[in-house]
Amino acid sequence: MGQEPYVEEYTIQAGDFTAIGEASTKFRATLKMLGIPSEVVRRAAVVAYEAEMNAMIHAGGGTLRMTVASDHLEIMAADQGPGIPDVALAMQEGYSTASDEIRELGFGAGMGLPNIERNSDGMNIETEVGIGTILTARINFPGQ
Template sequence: MTMIKESFHVKQGDMTTAGDASARIKRQCKQLGIPASVVRRVSVGTYEAEINLVIHANGGRIDFAVEPEKITIRVVDDGPGIPDLEKAMTEGWSTASNEVRNLGFGAGMGLPNMKRNADAFDIKSEVGVGTDITMVFNI
C-alpha cells in the first residue's frame, strides 16, 4: 500500500470550495484501492469536519495520512473553540446561524457522525485557541 501524507488548507466561510478537500481525500483513497466501506466512512467524517471549519471556525487545516493499516485525519483550526464539548457532541445540538441552516447545515449531527464513523475519535478544544480533532479509520 502506498503511503501518503498530505495537508489541505480550508478557507473560512467559502461555501463554493467547502467540501473540496474531503472530495480530494476520497478520490485518493479510491485510487489506492482502499475498501469502499472504509472510503465511505473517511469521506463522511472528513466532510463533516471540513464544513465545520468553514462555518464555525476561521477555516483550518486537514492532514491526511495513509499507512498500511490505517488512515488518520487530523483537523486543526485556530477558531473560537468549543466551550462545552459534551453539549457539542450531543446529536441535534447546534449554534449554527439561520443563514447556515438555510444552506442545509446546522442539524447538530456533524460531530456525532464523525465519532460514529471513525474507529478512534479524539477532540480537544479550547475557547479562544481552537479545535483539534483526530479520526483514525482502520483499513
C-alpha cells in the first residue's frame, strides 16, 4: 500500500498495579479502530499484555510499542531490567522467578512467554544480563 506504518508507544511504570494492562488495552482499541481483523486483534492483545506485564513485574518498567504496517503488526517491549540469563529456560511453560507477593496477585504461572510465542508468527528476545531485554513479536494479517 506504500503507506507509512502506524506507530503507538507507551511507558510502562514499575509495579504500577493500578495501570495493569493499560498499554495493551489502548493498542486493542487502536487496532479495532483501524479495522484490523478481530482474530489479529485478539492475538495482539495477548502478546502486548504479556509483554507489558513482564516489563512491569520483572524489569522495573519499560516501553511498549506497536507498529502497524499494511500486512502485519509488530509489538516491541524494551526494558533496562536485569535481563534473562537463560532464555530457553524462561520460554518453558511453568518456569517463573516471580515472588510470592507477585503470585498472590495472580501472576507468575510461567505462561507469559509461551503465550506470546503461541499467539505470534515469530518472536525474538534480545537480552543481556544487567543491561535489559528487547522482545519483538510479529503478527501477520490473514491473506498476506
